[in-house]
Structure formats: structure tokens, C-alpha cells
Amino acid sequence: MGEDIEKTEKMTAALKKAGIRVTRQRIALLAVLADADDHPDAEELHQRAKVLEPSVSLATVYRTLSVLEHEGVVHRHAFEGGGARFETTHEAHHDHILDVDTGEVVEFQSDKIEQLQEEIARELGYEVVHHRLELYCRKKTKKL
Template identity: 65%
Template sequence: MSQALRDAGVRVTRQREAILQVLTGSEDHPDAAELHRRAQALDPSVSLATVYRTLTVLEREGVIARHSFENGSARFEIAEPGHHDHIVDLDSGEIIEFHSEKIEELQRRIAAEMGYEIVHHRLELYCRKA
């Protein structure tokens, strides 16, 4: 990820390295404020402005994905080559990744029946435990 910043002409500083370390080590989908909190634990000089600028560059370069789930701030994750969808637990706020080939095939079939080919799609399920 440091290389993506360099490729974009952005200087890789201690603060940006801390942000990158937090992003690559995250198993959840933190928002900018949470990234800031975690990055400050690694380098207290990290500012929220640096977090936002770094996220903008990483998103532009395709290194991270931004998600805007309902009722919340933007969340971030490392962009991965494979597609996945999300379940948002409405009680805990937890975001769970999943992949279902059955759902993917059904979406392709529906689009094809209507004369379309899917270019991009996103599925978010907002759920409560039964």
C-alpha cells in the first residue's frame, strides 16, 4: 500500500505509514474517526486531516473501498480482488462479509433476462438476530 501512495506522488510519512498499518491489520470496517484513534495509538502525531487525505488518495488509487452503510459514517476496507457482500447487524453495528455464488448467479440471470450484463453491484443486508 505504501507503493500506491508513492505511485500517486504522495510522500509516505510516519503518520501515513501508521494509517496504512491500521488499515491492513483491520478485520472490521472502521470509519475515519476509528482509523484516527487506532493510528494515534501507533503515532500520536497523526491528525484527523491526515487520515482523511490519506483515505482520499488510497480510494482514488483503488487500494481501499469506501462503504456508506445506512445510518452511519463511511467505512473503509482494503480493496480485494474477489467480490463480497455485507450483512449489517442493526443491533451491534457489526459488519459481516459474505459471498454466495447462488446469489451471484441469480443476479446475473435476472440481469440477462432483462437484457443486461452486470458491470458492478453491491448487496447489503440489514439484519437483526432471530
């Protein structure tokens, strides 16, 4: 609960910094974003925010997400085979597995992968400044 409040405050500050009014509709959207433990698209966020504030428009959702992304407090993910999905930047770095059958997005973190990426970049004369790893997977079926 405290983490959600911190996320909401960070997003509210970003909107104010960008000169955007923090309306009831935007407060509802921020609450939904802060509470999301998945990677919803704009339409899913719109539907969730309407439960809290029925007057929220899809246009407000898109405009607000654009500002929050520009301010660096929301990540926009453009996973293959689907529209943009969103998550707050408050979480520690992680990578994603996308289930190609269900569309489920699973977050994971692997020190081994992080170390290997650093090692490969270093061997090639580079320093990693940013990376994103997306694995498109299918659950294995048990053999009888």
C-alpha cells in the same frame, strides 16, 4: 501476516503514484488499514493509528483515505445510518450484512446470489459490471 505486507505495499505504491509522501504517520495508518478485519470509520482508524504513531492527525487520515480511495485500493462504504467505513480492496468480492441493533458488519459470499444476479441481468438484456449488496438485518431471537 504476509497478506498485510502485500496490502501495505499496494497502498504505499498508490500513495507514491499519486505524488503523496509516505510519512511515519501514513505508514501507521496503512498498517492499521492492512490489519483491519472490520470496517472502521475514519475516527476509529485515527485512534488505532495513534497507538502506533501518536502524531497522526485526523486530517492526515481523511486526506490519505481520499487518495487511497481515488487510487482504487480502498473501498468507502456508506452504509445506512452511519458514516463512511473503509476496507482495503485486496479482499475477494463479498457482500455485507449490517446488524441494525449493534452496527456490526458481517461479510459474506454466496455463489447462489452471484449466479442469480447474473441470471436476472442476462434475462433483462444486461451484463453485470459491478454490484454491491447490503442486507440490513436483526438477529432472530429464540422462541421459548
